[in-house]
Every structure is written in C-alpha cells, then in structure tokens.
Amino acid sequence: MADAGEPEGPERKDDIVKAKQEGKELTKEEKQRLRKEKKQQKKSKEKKDDKPSRDSEKEKKPASAASPAPQTPTQPPAQKAPSAAPAPVPVPASETPSAADKPAKSKAELKAERRARQEAERASKGKKGDVGPQAAPGKPKAPPSELQPVVKRLPEHVQVDNPEVLKKLAKKLERQQTPEYNAATKVKIPLRSDYGYKVSLFSHLHQYSRKAPLTQQLGIPSTVIHPAIVRLGLQYSQGIVAGSNARSVALLHAFKQVIRDYTTPPNEELSRDLVNRLKPYISFLNQCRPLSASMGNAIKYIKKEISNIPSQCKEEEAKRKLLNCIDCYINEKIVLAAKAIAKYSIEKISDGDVILVYGCSSLVNHILCEAFEKNRKFRVIVVDSRPRLEGREALRRLVQKGINCTYVLISAVSYILPEVSKVFLGAHALLANGYVMSRVGTSQIALVAKAFNVPVLVCCETYKFCERVQTDSFVSNELDDPDDLIVTRTGTTQLEHWQEVPSLGLLNLVYDVTPPDFVDLVITDLGMIPCTSVPVVLRVKNVDQ
Amino acid sequence: MELQAVLMAAGGGSRMTDLTYNTPKAMLPVGNKPLMWYPLNLLERMGFEEVIVITTKEVQKMMSTDPKMKLDVKMKLDVVCIQEDGDMGTADALRHIQQKIKTDILVVSCDLITDVALHEVVDLFRAHNATLAMLMSKAHEFTETVPGQKGKKKTAEQRDFVGVDQSGKRLLFMANEADLEDGLSIRKSIMRKHPRMHIKTGLVDAHLYCLKKAVVDFLADNKSISSIRGELVPYLVRKQFSKTTNCPKIKDDAEDQNQKKNDGSTNHELLISSRDEPLLQLAQDRSCWNDHRGDMSEAYHGGKLRCYVHIMDEGPCYRVNTLAAYIEANRLAPKLFEEVPVHPSAVISERCQMGSDSYIGAMCQIADKTSIKRSTIGNSTTVKEKVKVANSIIMHGVTIEEGCNIQGSVICSNAVIGRGADLKYCLVGNGQQIEPEAERTNEVIVGADQLMEI
Numbered sequence: 001m002a003d004a005g006e007p008e009g010p011e012r013k014d015d016i017v018k019a020k021q022e023g024k025e026l027t028k029e030e031k032q033r034l035r036k037e038k039k040q041q042k043k044s045k046e047k048k049d050d051k052p053s054r055d056s057e058k059e060k061k062p063a064s065a066a067s068p069a070p071q072t073p074t075q076p077p078a079q080k081a082p083s084a085a086p087a088p089v090p091v092p093a094s095e096t097p098s099a100a101d102k103p104a105k106s107k108a109e110l111k112a113e114r115r116a117r118q119e120a121e122r123a124s125k126g127k128k129g130d131v132g133p134q135a136a137p138g139k140p141k142a143p144p145s146e147l148q149p150v151v152k153r154l155p156e157h158v159q160v161d162n163p164e165v166l167k168k169l170a171k172k173l174e175r176q177q178t179p180e181y182n183a184a185t186k187v188k189i190p191l192r193s194d195y196g197y198k199v200s201l202f203s204h205l206h207q208y209s210r211k212a213p214l215t216q217q218l219g220i221p222s223t224v225i226h227p228a229i230v231r232l233g234l235q236y237s238q239g240i241v242a243g244s245n246a247r248s249v250a251l252l253h254a255f256k257q258v259i260r261d262y263t264t265p266p267n268e269e270l271s272r273d274l275v276n277r278l279k280p281y282i283s284f285l286n287q288c289r290p291l292s293a294s295m296g297n298a299i300k301y302i303k304k305e306i307s308n309i310p311s312q313c314k315e316e317e318a319k320r321k322l323l324n325c326i327d328c329y330i331n332e333k334i335v336l337a338a339k340a341i342a343k344y345s346i347e348k349i350s351d352g353d354v355i356l357v358y359g360c361s362s363l364v365n366h367i368l369c370e371a372f373e374k375n376r377k378f379r380v381i382v383v384d385s386r387p388r389l390e391g392r393e394a395l396r397r398l399v400q401k402g403i404n405c406t407y408v409l410i411s412a413v414s415y416i417l418p419e420v421s422k423v424f425l426g427a428h429a430l431l432a433n434g435y436v437m438s439r440v441g442t443s444q445i446a447l448v449a450k451a452f453n454v455p456v457l458v459c460c461e462t463y464k465f466c467e468r469v470q471t472d473s474f475v476s477n478e479l480d481d482p483d484d485l486i487v488t489r490t491g492t493t494q495l496e497h498w499q500e501v502p503s504l505g506l507l508n509l510v511y512d513v514t515p516p517d518f519v520d521l522v523i524t525d526l527g528m529i530p531c532t533s534v535p536v537v538l539r540v541k542n543v544d545q
Numbered sequence: 546m547e548l549q550a551v552l553m554a555a556g557g558g559s560r561m562t563d564l565t566y567n568t569p570k571a572m573l574p575v576g577n578k579p580l581m582w583y584p585l586n587l588l589e590r591m592g593f594e595e596v597i598v599i600t601t602k603e604v605q606k607m608m609s610t611d612p613k614m615k616l617d618v619k620m621k622l623d624v625v626c627i628q629e630d631g632d633m634g635t636a637d638a639l640r641h642i643q644q645k646i647k648t649d650i651l652v653v654s655c656d657l658i659t660d661v662a663l664h665e666v667v668d669l670f671r672a673h674n675a676t677l678a679m680l681m682s683k684a685h686e687f688t689e690t691v692p693g694q695k696g697k698k699k700t701a702e703q704r705d706f707v708g709v710d711q712s713g714k715r716l717l718f719m720a721n722e723a724d725l726e727d728g729l730s731i732r733k734s735i736m737r738k739h740p741r742m743h744i745k746t747g748l749v750d751a752h753l754y755c756l757k758k759a760v761v762d763f764l765a766d767n768k769s770i771s772s773i774r775g776e777l778v779p780y781l782v783r784k785q786f787s788k789t790t791n792c793p794k795i796k797d798d799a800e801d802q803n804q805k806k807n808d809g810s811t812n813h814e815l816l817i818s819s820r821d822e823p824l825l826q827l828a829q830d831r832s833c834w835n836d837h838r839g840d841m842s843e844a845y846h847g848g849k850l851r852c853y854v855h856i857m858d859e860g861p862c863y864r865v866n867t868l869a870a871y872i873e874a875n876r877l878a879p880k881l882f883e884e885v886p887v888h889p890s891a892v893i894s895e896r897c898q899m900g901s902d903s904y905i906g907a908m909c910q911i912a913d914k915t916s917i918k919r920s921t922i923g924n925s926t927t928v929k930e931k932v933k934v935a936n937s938i939i940m941h942g943v944t945i946e947e948g949c950n951i952q953g954s955v956i957c958s959n960a961v962i963g964r965g966a967d968l969k970y971c972l973v974g975n976g977q978q979i980e981p982e983a984e985r986t987n988e989v990i991v992g993a994d995q996l997m998e999i
Contacts, residue, residue, distance in 0.1 A: 215664045215671075219592020220548065220651075227547035227671075234672040239834055246832035253824040260820075330824070360833035393833045400841050 155476075160194065161203045173283055189224070189280055190217035192287045196482050199505040206290070207479040213237055214288055228257040229281045233288035242390075244294040244428050244464060245334055245362045251285070251295050252326050255302060259322050263315070270318050271309045278303070290478050293429030293437070293466040301329060333463040337525035338363055341459055342370040344523050345424070348457065353378040353421045356449070358410075359439045360390035360397075361426020363459050368424075369401050379404035381420060383413055385441045387484040387508065410441050417452045425514075427460040432538060433469045434516035434531040436460075440473075440509045446518035455520045458531075462524050465538055473512040482506035546648050548667070548755065550593045553635050554581050554600035554655035555627055561868045563989055567975035568958060569604045571655040572611070573871070574923050574940055576879035577888070577906040579611055580865055581655040583878065585618050588653065591663045595621045597645060599638045600655075601629045612907075634771035636764055643765045646758060652773065654752035658874050659862040660881055661751075661855075669714060669853040670755040673836075673845075677760070677781050677852040679716070680753040681707065682862035687869040689876065689936070692954055692972040692987065704746045709854060711741045715836075716852040718742065719782045721775070735786050738846050739837070750774060751862055778852075785850050868972070872955065875921050875938050879904050888924075906941065923958070946981065 159165040173189045195209035215222075215234060222230045232254045235241040241250045255278070262277065264270045282299060285291065291299075305325045309318045345367045349355065355378055357364050368380060380403055384391025391407065398405050408416050423445060429437045436442070436458050449456050470476060485506050486495040498504050516531035526537060558570030565573065571581040581598075588596055600608075605624050625642055627633055633641070635652070651667070661680060670678035706729060708718025717739055718731060731742070752774060760781070770776045835844045845851060861881060865874045879886075884904055887893065891909040900918035905911065909922055912930045920934045923941035928934070932945050936953045939945070943956050946964040953970040956962065960973045963981030973979060974991035 213664070213668060215668055216662065218664075220663050220667055221550075221593055222547050223594075230547070231671040231674070234668055238672055240672055241828060241832045241834070243831055243833045246828045246830075249824060249831060250828040253821050253828060256821055256824070330827075335827075362831040362833070390833045392838055393835055396835070396838075396841060 159204055160206050161198075166191075173280075189284050189287070190214060192217075196499060197505050198479070199507045201474060202477065202479055202507065202509075205477060205479050208237070208481065209483065210238060210481045211483075214284070225281060225284050226254075226258045226261065228254040229284060233285050236285065236289040243360065243362050244292045245461075247292055248294045248298050248463075249330060249334060252298060252302075252330055256323055256326055259319055259326075262319070269311055270313075270315060271307050271311065274306050275303050278306075293468070294464045297463050297466070298329070302326070333461060337461040337463070338366050340525040341461065341523050342367045344528055345457070345459060346371045346374055346376065348422070348521075348523075348528075349376050349378055351377040354381065354419050355379070356381045356383060356413075356417070356420045356423045356445070356454075357394060358383045358391070358423075358425055358442055358445050359385070359388070360394040361459070363461070364424050364426045365394055365397050367459060368398060368403060372401055372403050379406070381406045381408065381416055383408055383410050383416075383441075383445060385410040387480075387487075388439075390439075410444065413445055414448050414452075417448055417454060420449070420452075420454050423449045423454055423456045425456060425458045425519075427458050427464060428511060429464050429466045429468075430458075430460050430522065430531075430534050431470055431513070432465075432467050432535050433471070434519075434534050435470055436514040436516075436519055436522075436531070437466075437470070437511055438514065440512040443473075443512045443514040443518070446514045450518045456518060457521045457523055458514075458519050459523045462526055462537060462541065465534055465541070467538060470513050471515075473509070477512075478510040480508040480510050482508050484508055548593075548649050548651045549646060550588050550596045551639070551642070551646075551650050551652045552581065552584055552588075552596050552598045552600075552655055553638060553652065553752075554598055554604055555629075555633065555638065556655065556866075558656075558866065560866050561871060563972055563974060563991055564868065564871065564955070564957065566991075568940075569601060569607070570866075571600060571604045572607045573865070574906075574921075575658070575865065575871070575874050576882070576884055576921060577904055577923055578878075579607075580658075581608075582617065583658045584653045584655055585620065585622075586882070587657075587659065587661075587663070588651075589618065589620050593620060595623065597623045597625060597642060599625050599627060599642065602626050603629070634775075635773040636770045636777050639761055639773070640764050640768070643761055646761050649755065649757050650761065652752075652754045652756060654864070656865040657751055657753060657863070658865060658878050658881070659751060659857075660860060661753075661857055661862060663753075666753065666855045667755060669855060673851055673853060675755075675851045675853045676757050677716075677778065678755040679778070679852075679854050680751040680857065680862075681748045681854055682751055682857040682860075684747050684749045685861075685863075685873070687873050689869070689872045690953055690970055691869045691872060692970040692989065705748060705750065706744055706746055707748050707854070708742045708744045709856070710739045710837075711743070712836075713743070713856060714853050715739075716782055716854045717785075718744065719779050721779075724779075732786060738786070738840075738842070740839075745856075748856065749862065749864060751857075752864065754778070781850065782852050785848055785852055868955075872938065876919075879921070912947075 170191050173191060192206075192208055192214050193212075194207050195212065196207060198205070198207050213234060214237065215230065218225070218230070225233075232241070232250055235250065236247065241247055258278070258281065259274070262270075262274060264273060278299075282291070285295075302322075302325075305322060309321065313321070341363060349371045353376075355368070357368070357380060371378065380398055382391045382395045382398070382405055384395075384407065386409075395405055395407050406416075425436070425438060425442055425445065427436050427438045431437060436446075438458075446456050468476070482498075483506075485508055486493050486498060488494075495504075495506075498506055519531045522529050522531055522534070524537070529537065554571040556570050558565035558573075561570075564570075572579045574580075575583070581604075585596065605626055608622075608624070623645070625645075627638060627641060635654075639646075639650075639652070649670070659680075659682070661682075666678050666680050669675060703722045706718065706720050706722070706725070707716070708731070709715060710717055717735055720729070729744075735742070754773060760777070764770060764777070770780065829844060832844075837844075837846075861877055863870055863874045863877070865871050880902075886901065886903060887899070887905045888907040888909070890907045891905045891911070893899070893905065893909070893911040894913045894915075896913040897911050898916040898918075899905070899911075900920075902919050903917045904921045905917075906922055906924035906926065908925045909928070910926075911917070911922075911928045912932075914930050915928055915932045916934070917928075918935045920937045920939065922928070922934070922939045923943065925941055926939055926943045926945070928945045929947040929949075931947050932949045932951070934945070934949075934951045937951050937956065938954075939951075939956045940958040940960075942959040943962070944960075945951070945956075945962045946966075948965040949962050950967045951962070952968070954968045954972065956968075956973045957975040957977070959976045961978045962968070962973070963979050963983065965981050966979045966983045967985070968979065968983075969986040971985045971987065972989045972991075974989075977990055977992060979985070979990065
C-alpha cells in the first residue's frame with residue numbers, strides 16, 4: 001500500500017532530522033543504509049510481508065545483540081540485512097553490561113509487540129504512533145524504531161533521565177554497603193541528587209551542585225567509608241584536586257592509606273575481600289565526581305594486582321607488595337612517563353618558536369619547563385576560557401620559571417594564531433578510535449589551528465589510553481555545577497535566580513572530543529605516534545598484561 | 546576512625562554564679578533538659594557513637610541519676626573526672642586525656658545549643674587538610690529582660706576581633722580586645738599574602754573545634770597553654786604565617802632533633818605530615834587549583850598549617866554562659882527540638898490556662914485556676930491555685946503556693962514561694978524561701994552563704 005508507505009517516509013525523515021538536529025553524525029554507512037531502506041519502502045507494496053519479516057529479524061537481532069559485543073564498530077558491518085538499521089550512536093563500553101542487559105531484552109520484546117500494533121494501526125490509517133521512546137533512554141538517545149531495531153546497551157551513567165536506571169543505581173549502592181564495621185547499623189552510600197534544570201541534550205548526564213556535597217548525607221565520623229576516601233571525594237567535588245594526573249595520584253595515595261589500615265577479617269581472603277572493600281569507595285568517589293579515564297585504568301590495575309596475590313601470602317607481606325606496586329605504577333606511568341615525553345617533545349621545540357597552550361595541563365607545563373631549562377628559546381601563548389580559568393594557574397607556573405608568556409581568552413584565538421608556530425595540547429584521555437578527549441575548548445583550538453595550518457601536538461601518557469569510542473561530545477561527558485557560570489570576574493551575579501526563569505538553562509560542560517584529523521602528532525612515553533595508532537598501543541598493552 | 550568527640554563539661558559557669566552555685570552548669574535545666582544534653586544530641590544526630598566527656602564527679606553523679614540522660618542519649622559516654630577546683634583549663638583537660646586520643650578530635654563545650662550542619666565545619670577540616678576548623682556565629686541580640694539587672698547594662702564583654710580572608714573561610718587573625726593594648730596590628734606578611742581581609746567583631750565563638758591529633762601531642766609538650774579558646778587558637782592562627790612553618794623543605798631527623806632543642810614548639814606542627822608526604826605533594830603540584838590568585842605562590846602559599854572557620858549566618862547558636870543567654874536559650878531551645886509541651890506524667894487540672902509555648906516537666910502538679918504563659922516549669926514542681934506565671938523559668942522541685950504572681954523571673958531548684966507573693970524580674974536562688982505576701986521587683990534573692998563568693 002503506497003499510502004501506508006508515505007506516512008512512514010516522512011516519519012523516518014523526521015527521525016533523521018531529529019537525529020541530525022540532536023547532533024549525531026550519521027556515518028557514511030548509515031546514510032547508505034537509509035537510502036536502501038527508502039528504496040525498499042517505495043518498492044514494497046505489501047507492507048505486511050515486510051513487517052512480519054522485519055519483526056522476526058528484529059527479534060533475532062536483539063538476541064544477537066545481547067551476546068556480548070560491546071565494540072559497536074564491529075556491529076554495524078555485521079548487520080547488513082536490508083531492513084537492518086545501523087547504530088548511529090557508538091556505545092561506550094559499559095562496565096556493567098549485565099545490568100543493562102535485562103532491560104535491553106525486555107525492551108526488544110516490547111518493541112516488537114508495539115511495532116506490530118503500530119503497523120496494524122497504520123494499516124487502518126491510524127495516527128502517527130509513537131516512534132521509539134519507551135521507558136528506554138531519553139529522546140536524544142531514542143533510536144527511531146524504523147532505523148534501529150537493534151537495542152543498545154547503554155551504560156548507566158548516561159541514562160540519568162531514566163527513572164528505572166536511577167532506581168537500579170540506588171539499589172546497587174545499597175548492596176554495596178560495608179557490613180563489617182557496624183554490624184548493627186548498615187549504612188548505605190547515599191545517592192547524590194541532581195541539581196537544577198538540565199539542558200535537554202545533556203539530560204542523560206548527572207549535574208551536581210558544589211554546595212550540596214555528598215558528605216551532608218553521611219555521618220560525621222565516617223565509619224562506613226575510610227576517612228581518606230571521604231577526604232578525597234570532597235577534594236574532587238570542590239575542585240581542589242583537578243587534572244587527570246593529580247586525580248590519579250591522589251586516588252592511589254588514598255588507596256595506599258586504605259590498604260595500610262586494612263585487616264583481613266577471619267575466614268576471608270585478602271585478594272577477594274579487599275577488592276570488595278574497594279567497590280563502595282569507588283562508587284562513593286564516582287558520586288562525588290565521575291571517574292576519569294586515568295583513574296579507571298589505575299583502579300583496574302590495582303584490582304588486578306590485588307586479585308593476583310597468592311593466597312598463601314601473609315597479610316603484612318601482601319600489603320607491602322601492594323604498596324610497592326602502587327609506588328611503581330606512579331613512578332613508571334606518571335613520573336617517568338613525563339620525563340620521557342619531555343625528552344621527545346624537546347626535539348620538536350626549536351629556537352624562536354611560539355607555542356600555544358590551552359588551559360592548565362600538568363604534562364604540557366612540565367614539558368615547557370624542561371625545555372626552558374635546556375635553554376631552548378621560545379615564548380608561550382596561554383589560552384584560557386571561562387568558567388574555570390585554569391590558564392591563570394598555567395600562566396603563573398610558567399612565568400615563575402621565567403618563560404615569556406602571553407595570555408588571551410579563547411575568543412581571541414583566531415587573532416593570535418597567525419603568530420603561533422606550534423600548538424601543544426594536553427589530553428584527559430585518548431580514545432580507541434583516535435579521538436582526543438580533553439578540556440572543553442580543545443577541539444576549537446585544534447580546529448582553528450588546522451585552518452591556519454599550524455601543527456597540533458597532543459601530549460598524553462599511555463596510561464590514559466582508553467578503550468572507549470566516541471565521535472561526539474554528547475554521549476558521554478561531565479556536567480559541572482551550573483552556578484559557576486553566573487559569577488563573573490567582578491563578582492556580580494546577574495543570573496542569581498536563573499532557576500526561576502523557565503526558559504533558561506545553564507550548561508557547564510567539562511570535556512570535548514577532538515577528531516584525529518586535527519591532531520598531527522601524539523607524543524607518548526612510547527614515542528611519537530599518529531593519532532590513529534592508539535588502538536595498536538592498546539593492543540600491545542593488553543598483550544603485555 | 547576519623548574523629549573523636551570530646552565534650553568539655555567541667556566548666557563552672559563563672560559568669561552566672563547565681564544559677565550555678567548549687568547546680569553545676571552542665572546540668573542546668575534548659576527546656577527541662579540538662580544543658581549538656583544539647584551538644585550530646587547534636588553529636589548523636591551527626592552520627593557519633595562515642596563521646597569522651599570531661600567533667601566533675603558531681604556532674605557524673607547527677608548524670609547517672611537523670612532520666613533524660615539515661616534514656617535519650619544512646620551513645621557510649623566515656624566519662625573522665627577531673628578535680629573541681631577549677632584550675633584546669635580546657636587545654637589542660639585535653640592534656641589529661643592525651644592517652645585516649647587516637648585520631649583527630651572534635652571539641653565541644655557543654656553550653657552550646659545549636660542545630661548547625663556539622664558537616665560544614667568538618668568538610669573544611671577534611672578538604673583542606675586543616676589543623677584547626679572552628680565554628681562561629683553572628684551574635685544575636687538578647688531581647689528578654691534579665692532579672693537582677695539594674696538599669697540598662699552595657700555588655701562589658703570583651704570583643705573578639707576575627708579576621709577572615711576573601712572567601713570567608715580561612716582564618717587569618719584572631720585576638721581578643723583584652724590582648725590588644727595599643728591597637729590592632731597586622732603583620733605585613735599576612736597582608737602580602739592575603740591583601741583582602743575582613744575583620745569582624747560581632748561574632749560569637751561556638752567553642753566547637755576540630756583539631757588534628759598532632760595538636761594534642763603538641764599540647765602535651767607545651768604545658769604553658771591552658772585554654773583552648775584563649776591561648777591555643779590564637780597561637781595556631783599566628784603560627785600559620787610564621788617563617789619556620791613555611792619552609793617547604795622536608796627536614797631529616799637529625800635536623801629535627803636539633804631544632805627541637807632550640808625551639809620546642811614550632812616543629813610539631815611540621816611533623817603533621819602523613820607518611821606519604823611526597824605523593825601528596827606530587828598530587829598538589831599536578832593539580833591545577835589554587836586557593837588564591839594574583840601572586841606567584843602556590844596553593845596555600847606553601848603553608849602547612851591552616852586554620853579555617855565556618856561562620857553561621859542564620860540559625861540558632863547559643864552559648865549558655867550568662868544569665869541573659871540562659872533565659873534566651875530557655876525560650877528557644879524547646880522550639881528547636883519540638884519538645885512535647887506537657888510531659889505525660891504531669892498532672893494538670895482542667896481549669897488551668899496554659900499558653901501554647903509553655904513547657905511542663907514530668908511529675909508536675911498544676912492546680913486549678915492557674916495561668917501559665919511562655920514559661921518553662923521543671924520536674925516535680927507543685928503549683929497551687931490561682932497562680933499566674935508569665936515569662937518565667939521554674940526549675941525542678943519548686944513549690945509555688947496559692948495566689949502568687951510570677952513574672953519574668955528565674956526560680957531555681959527546690960525554692961518555695963510563699964502564698965500571695967509577687968515577683969517581677971527576680972532571680973530566686975536554690976532552695977530559697979520567699980515569705981508570703983512578699984513583693985520583689987528586679988532582685989536577686991540568694992542565700993547568705995553565697996553572698997561572700999566572688
């Protein structure tokens with residue numbers, strides 16, 4: 001029925017338009033598939049033939065999707081079936097696939113049923129019918145039903161606007177209580193509540209207020225959570241420890257104290273019990289501030305080391321070994337890596353260079369200070385942006401050393417770039433598809449530098465390499481306190497009552513993602529590699545371990 | 546364990562001797578609960594499970610017999626008795642219990658009534674790794690008339706000058722008016738580091754301090770400091786900016802030994818460093834955070850000793866150490882804790898007029914035709930017929946005969962007010978007897994033995 005085909009076409013177009021507007025990039029594959037589908041729709045006169053087949057295919061697909069295959073780049077090529085839909089949203093590898101699995105399966109069945117009902121309605125010239133959003137991830141994530149019969153497993157931290165997921169998170173936190181300290185009173189790790197109106201594009205992320213710390217809900221002499229971890233969580237949420245290297249080092253320092261104060265309960269093994277003890281601490285820290293990629297890797301390393309402790313090992317010796325491991329990790333991956341990167345970078349800095357840096361990256365500052373000590377003649381332009389204004393701290397450290405510096409805000413970057421000979425950027429994480437995740441504003445700098453043909457060098461230690469894949473900054477990001485935006489330099493707050501204005505939303509993003517086309521070179525402790533070689537490094541690291 | 550709570554309940558109440566010559570200050574009834582119940586309740590609500598209570602033997606005896614203390618306080622109280630001669634200051638008391646102290650401490654005074662969110666103070670202590678974090682509050686005006694005051698009494702209280710930095714959290718300067726003879730002098734080094742300082746005078750020190758364990762160890766070696774409020778806190782605040790504590794170099798042991806002999810006090814705070822000091826230093830170096838801007842120095846100006854203060858803008862915070870404060874507290878404390886106005890065991894006759902903001906204690910007997918407005922009546926008190934009680938505080942075991950008229954007064958325990966007495970703005974001491982048909986206004990009626998106390 002041709003007319004039945006029509007309402008579908010515009011619907012799908014709407015979905016595509018919606019998807020485009022909401023900023024997802026449709027890759028070439030997806031566009032091809034869309035075209036194929038449209039052709040099929042126009043050709044097929046009997047939709048009912050398609051529908052049962054599509055339904056059955058869709059039911060098969062969720063079954064196959066449910067089988068663990070978290071790397072989405074492998075999924076779309078695998079599903080080249082005619083009415084198959086691509087997954088336009090690359091799914092970051094979730095750490096808890098099992099939890100999201102169950103809703104995925106039931107979603108698939110629900111979807112199949114609903115689709116059948118919809119076709120029936122449409123056949124009888126019913127209304128438009130709901131396309132996509134069920135209990136599942138909110139609008140920007142809702143796979144338009146026609147395009148995406150494949151159900152994705154989204155990690156829970158990007159499903160904040162889904163009440164079921166929040167309930168599950170609350171239950172998980174309850175289950176993670178530590179019972180030993182006070183058997184009588186099992187205190188839970190509280191759930192931190194979101195603050196303020198969230199811009200709809202980012203409503204799937206958490207947004208906390210700095211004025212409502214998590215410690216409000218904990219008892220004061222914190223017995224449930226080790227005091228070092230409470231202190232660390234506070235320092236994270238107040239921004240006293242900021243920057244991925246600093247956060248990792250502080251995390252490992254706190255873990256050292258935890259390990260020192262740990263005693264194995266009777267009938268338990270250190271290798272298993274200690275890992276379980278660390279779990280609630282990690283959820284606590286995650287609530288205070290979402291974990292960074294470097295912290296994630298450090299935690300993985302520690303957990304592996306703890307589980308590898310042989311059971312015959314005595315507690316004292318095991319603890320000593322673990323403390324030693326932590327020290328080695330910090331020494332190798334952070335301190336020595338910084339030295340190696342500085343050595344490589346200094347080769348790239350020549351006399352008379354004008355180097356542009358953005359924000360305050362501890363690694364880039366280290367490199368520049370080392371280069372200055374080795375008597376290279378260069379000057380630095382520090383680019384800064386609101387609301388964090390981290391560039392001031394970078395400026396202070398460089399000027400203290402004696403380096404010639406200029407300071408501009410990011411709005412002036414295109415005016416200052418003609419003077420610049422190189423751009424050095426720091427990274428928060430390097431993703432598996434070669435994208436660089438860094439402070440918001442970095443991709444802008446890289447873009448403008450590319451336009452001016454200025455080489456962009458990213459400096460990143462290998463322990464920040466991450467197996468996630470992201471092509472945009474929306475899927476997985478961090479929302480900072482929106483109240484930071486309302487205070488200007490002079491201290492005035494015109495927007496003090498922004499919450500009362502219904503049409504106003506404040507967005508304070510922390511990270512953004514730079515495509516590899518804009519990055520010329522990545523300097524790591526393993527050497528100088530192009531951006532696209534990151535998966536190779538990851539593979540080599542995995543083989544080593 | 547993170548924090549150990551220490552409650553200082555050995556104070557003598559030197560500024561309200563009329564009330565305290567028979568009842569120790571810690572057990573004075575406020576809203577029919579002993580005064581020390583309030584800080585204990587605060588600690589309990591915050592999640593503490595054990596408290597070290599430093600007090601006198603008398604108070605300990607009274608605590609064990611008081612029903613309120615036994616039933617309501619579920620925490621484990623570790624009572625340490627000290628001598629009653631009153632020579633021991635708060636710092637001396639801390640030195641006395643040094644052996645019991647294993648971690649950082651939270652020192653509270655027994656006369657503090659507040660509902661502050663303690664996490665604000667403790668968060669400052671934790672997040673900035675501070676040596677001292679304290680609580681202060683904007684002083685409230687006392688509106689009630691105080692019995693026994695002749696005319697408008699200008700508070701001759703010594704003012705405190707408190708200097709905070711721009712954020713209002715870091716404590717830069719603390720001195721009492723009594724210590725400043727010529728004027729307020731501020732060191733140039735402080736001004737250079739913190740060019741903007743706010744000096745406040747209208748603040749009440751709540752006597753709630755979070756102190757690092759190293760400070761207690763320091764006290765053990767420096768026996769000259771005897772009061773936390775008067776000597777230790779100003780000393781720590783001054784020490785933040787002293788030259789020796791600002792040297793960031795890590796000294797080795799030999800040097801430490803020598804310096805200890807020369808100047809025993811300055812190095813103890815330096816030794817507060819944790820065992821992984823280099824790691825902490827590395828984290829701080831790599832972190833892009835600074836607590837101030839505008840000059841070339843690193844976070845905290847490289848200082849290891851930091852003092853922080855949390856200033857409460859709103860919300861009740863009272864230190865019950867004067868008569869005026871005591872009366873004010875009696876007005877407001879029951880409202881804070883949603884006290885049941887009439888204790889279930891009190892016997893009140895039906896023709897009694899009771900205002901809604903009056904509180905009747907246990908086992909009271911109120912007879913007919915009495916009118917009780919805005920008053921607090923203690924346990925086991927007998928009020929006979931035709932008595933009017935307004936704006937007063939009546940403690941335990943008092944007998945009020947018929948036809949009395951009591952206004953704005955404080956009647957201490959076990960007093961007997963004779964028939965038809967008319968008391969306005971009086972303070973009747975412990976166990977006193979007012980003869981019938983007496984008319985007293987604005988007087989303090991105490992026993993003869995008490996008059997000689999100074």
